[in-house]
Amino acid sequence: MNYFQDILKARQRIAPFVERTPVITSQSLNRLLDAEIWFKLENQQKAGAFKFRGATNAVQNLSEEDAKRGVATHSSGNHAAALALAAKNRGIPAYIVMPENAPEIKVENVRKFGGQITFCKPTLQAREDTLLEVTAKTGALFIPPYDCYDVICGQGTAAVELIEEAGPFDILMTPVGGGGLLSGSAVAAKNMFSETLVVAGEPLEADDACRSLKAGEIIPADNPQTIADGLKTSLGKLNFEIISQYVDEILTARESSIRAAMVLLRKQVGIMAEPSSAVPLAAITENREFFRGKKIGIIISGGNISETLFYKLTKGL
Amino acid sequence: MNYFQDILKARQRIAPFVERTPVITSQSLNRLLDAEIWFKLENQQKAGAFKFRGATNAVQNLSEEDAKRGVATHSSGNHAAALALAAKNRGIPAYIVMPENAPEIKVENVRKFGGQITFCKPTLQAREDTLLEVTAKTGALFIPPYDCYDVICGQGTAAVELIEEAGPFDILMTPVGGGGLLSGSAVAAKNMFSETLVVAGEPLEADDACRSLKAGEIIPADNPQTIADGLKTSLGKLNFEIISQYVDEILTARESSIRAAMVLLRKQVGIMAEPSSAVPLAAITENREFFRGKKIGIIISGGNISETLFYKLTKGL
Numbered sequence: 001m002n003y004f005q006d007i008l009k010a011r012q013r014i015a016p017f018v019e020r021t022p023v024i025t026s027q028s029l030n031r032l033l034d035a036e037i038w039f040k041l042e043n044q045q046k047a048g049a050f051k052f053r054g055a056t057n058a059v060q061n062l063s064e065e066d067a068k069r070g071v072a073t074h075s076s077g078n079h080a081a082a083l084a085l086a087a088k089n090r091g092i093p094a095y096i097v098m099p100e101n102a103p104e105i106k107v108e109n110v111r112k113f114g115g116q117i118t119f120c121k122p123t124l125q126a127r128e129d130t131l132l133e134v135t136a137k138t139g140a141l142f143i144p145p146y147d148c149y150d151v152i153c154g155q156g157t158a159a160v161e162l163i164e165e166a167g168p169f170d171i172l173m174t175p176v177g178g179g180g181l182l183s184g185s186a187v188a189a190k191n192m193f194s195e196t197l198v199v200a201g202e203p204l205e206a207d208d209a210c211r212s213l214k215a216g217e218i219i220p221a222d223n224p225q226t227i228a229d230g231l232k233t234s235l236g237k238l239n240f241e242i243i244s245q246y247v248d249e250i251l252t253a254r255e256s257s258i259r260a261a262m263v264l265l266r267k268q269v270g271i272m273a274e275p276s277s278a279v280p281l282a283a284i285t286e287n288r289e290f291f292r293g294k295k296i297g298i299i300i301s302g303g304n305i306s307e308t309l310f311y312k313l314t315k316g317l
Numbered sequence: 318m319n320y321f322q323d324i325l326k327a328r329q330r331i332a333p334f335v336e337r338t339p340v341i342t343s344q345s346l347n348r349l350l351d352a353e354i355w356f357k358l359e360n361q362q363k364a365g366a367f368k369f370r371g372a373t374n375a376v377q378n379l380s381e382e383d384a385k386r387g388v389a390t391h392s393s394g395n396h397a398a399a400l401a402l403a404a405k406n407r408g409i410p411a412y413i414v415m416p417e418n419a420p421e422i423k424v425e426n427v428r429k430f431g432g433q434i435t436f437c438k439p440t441l442q443a444r445e446d447t448l449l450e451v452t453a454k455t456g457a458l459f460i461p462p463y464d465c466y467d468v469i470c471g472q473g474t475a476a477v478e479l480i481e482e483a484g485p486f487d488i489l490m491t492p493v494g495g496g497g498l499l500s501g502s503a504v505a506a507k508n509m510f511s512e513t514l515v516v517a518g519e520p521l522e523a524d525d526a527c528r529s530l531k532a533g534e535i536i537p538a539d540n541p542q543t544i545a546d547g548l549k550t551s552l553g554k555l556n557f558e559i560i561s562q563y564v565d566e567i568l569t570a571r572e573s574s575i576r577a578a579m580v581l582l583r584k585q586v587g588i589m590a591e592p593s594s595a596v597p598l599a600a601i602t603e604n605r606e607f608f609r610g611k612k613i614g615i616i617i618s619g620g621n622i623s624e625t626l627f628y629k630l631t632k633g634l
Contacts, residue, residue, distance in 0.1 A: 027482040165344040
C-alpha cells in the first residue's frame with residue numbers, strides 16, 4: 001500500500017470528471033498578513049467542494065458488480081452531494097443519510113444530483129444507525145465520508161495540483177473535520193517536498209483532532225457547536241493514523257476569527273467560502289508570527305453557503 | 318486641471334463609500350499564457366462594477382445646492398445602478414434612462430438602489446432625447462456615464478489601487494466602451510510609471526474606439542452587435558482626448574474569443590465576469606506573442622451577469 005502512488009493513480013482516474021480548480025493569490029491579503037498565501041479554489045469544484053474528488057475516486061474504482069448495488073453514505077452535506085453526483089456519473093443510485101440540521105443549500109445539492117435522502121438526528125450514533133438501516137434495505141455499498149482509503153487518495157489530488165501550480169510551500173494548510181482532506185493532503189505534501197510543514201486549522205469549539213493528536217489516540221467530538229458545520233465530525237481511524245505520521249501541527253481558531261476570516265476571503269480574495277474553508281486563514285490570523293514571511297498553500301474546501309447565511313454570519317464585520 | 322492630482326483627490330473623497338477590491342493572480346492562467354496577469358476585481362465593487370467609483374466621485378463633489386436637485390443619467394446598465402446607489406448614499410433622488418434591451422440583472426440593480434427608471438429605444442439618440450425630457454421635468458443634474466471630468470477621475474482610482482498592490486506593470490489593460498475607465502486608468506498608469514504600456518481591449522464587432530484612435534477623430538458606433546453589452550457606446554469627447562494622449566494601443570477581440578475568455582476567467586481564476594470584463598483577456602489570447610513574458614494588470618470591470626446568461630453565452634466551451 002503506497003498512498004502517494006495511489007493518489008497519483010486516483011488523479012488519473014478522476015481526471016475526466018473533476019475540475020482542475022484555480023490556484024490564486026491576493027496581493028492585498030499577502031501585504032496585510034506579511035506572507036504569500038496561495039488558495040486552491042475547491043469551492044469551484046463540481047458539487048461545490050473537494051469532496052467530489054474522493055467520492056469520484058471511490059465510485060469509479062468499484063468493480064462493475066459492486067457498482068450495480070448502488071452506494072450509500074452519511075454526511076452533513078458536501079460528501080453527500082459529492083457522492084450523489086459521482087454515482088450519477090456512473091449511472092448508479094446513491095442513498096444519503098443527512099442530519100436534520102444540515103444546511104438547506106447542501107440538502108438541495110444532494111437532491112439536484114438525484115441522491116435519495118433519509119434524514120436523522122444530528123449525532124454520529126444516529127447517522128450510523130440510520131445508514132445501517134438504509135444499506136440493509138437497499139444492499140448499497142457504504143462509501144464513508146473520510147475514513148476510507150479510496151476517499152483519502154481522491155482528496156489528496158487537490159494538494160498535488162496546488163503544489164504543482166504554485167509550490168513548493170513552506171506550509172500547506174487545510175481544515176480538519178473527519179480528516180479526509182488533511183490526511184490526503186499531508187501524504188501529497190510530504191512526498192512532494194518533505195520539508196513542507198503540514199498544518200491544519202480546526203475550530204476551537206470542535207478541537208477533537210487537536211486533542212487527539214496530542215493525546216496519541218482518537219478523542220471523539222460530542223455534538224460540538226461551531227459555525228464550521230463541515231468540521232463537527234470526529235477523526236476517522238485511518239485518517240488519524242496518517243495525520244499522526246504526517247501532520248506537524250493542528251492550530252485552533254475561535255468562532256470570531258472564523259467569521260472575520262470569511263470576510264477577509266470575501267473582501268481581499270473575492271471568495272465566497274463556507275465557514276469551514278475559512279478556518280485555516282483564521283488560524284493564521286491568530287498566529288501571525290508563526291506564519292510571517294512564509295509561503296503558504298491553503299485548500300479552500302468548499303463554497304456551499306447561501307448569500308443570506310453568509311451575511312448573517314458576518315454581520316457587522 | 319491636473320488629472321492625476323484629481324484622481325488622488327477622488328480617491329480620498331470616495332474612500333468612505335467604495336470597496337477596496339481584491340487584486341489576485343492565477344498560477345494556472347499564468348502558465349497557460351506564459352505571462353503574469355494581475356486582476357483587479359471590480360466585479361466585487363458595490364453595485365457590481367467600477368462605475369460606482371466615478372458616480373460616487375461626481376455625486377459627492379456636488380455642492381449642497383446642486384445635490385438637492387437630484388441626479389439623472391442614461392446608461393445601458395452599470396453606470397445606472399452605480400449612480401442610483403451613489404445618490405442614495407447622499408440622500409438625493411436618481412432618475413435613470415435605460416435602453417429597453419438592457420440586461421434584466423442591471424435593471425434590477427437600479428431598482429434595488431431606489432433609482433427611478435425611464436426606458437427608451439436602444440440608440441444613443443433616443444437615450445439623449447429621453448434624458449432631456451427627464452431632466453427638463455425634474456430639474457435633476459445630468460451625470461454622464463463617461464464623458465465627464467469627475468467621473469473619469471473616479472474611475473481612475475481602480476488603476477491606482479491595482480498598481481499600488483501589484484505594480485509596476487509592463488502593460489495595464491482595461492476594456493473600452495465610452496472610455497471612462499480607460500481614460501482614468503491611462504492617466505493613473507502613465508503618471509505612476511511612465512514606461513507602462515496602456516492597452517485597451519475592444520470587441521471587434523464594436524471597434525469604434527480602435528478606429529477613432531487610428532483616424533485621429535471620434536468615429537461613432539452605430540448600434541453594434543456584441544455580447545459585451547457594456548462596450549456598445551461611442552467614445553466620449555473628453556475620453557477621446559485623454560485616450561489619444563495616453564493610450565498606446567487598442568486591440569480588438571472576436572466574439573468567440575470573448576466567450577472563451579469568460580470561461581478562462583471562470584475556470585482558471587474563479588471569476589464570474591460579464592462579457593465586457595473578459596475582452597482584455599480575449600485580446601491577450603488573440604495576441605499571445607505581444608504579451609508573452611509580460612507582467613500585466615487588468616481591471617475586471619464588472620460582474621453583473623446572471624448564471625443563466627453566463628451559461629447560455631459559454632455553452633459548449
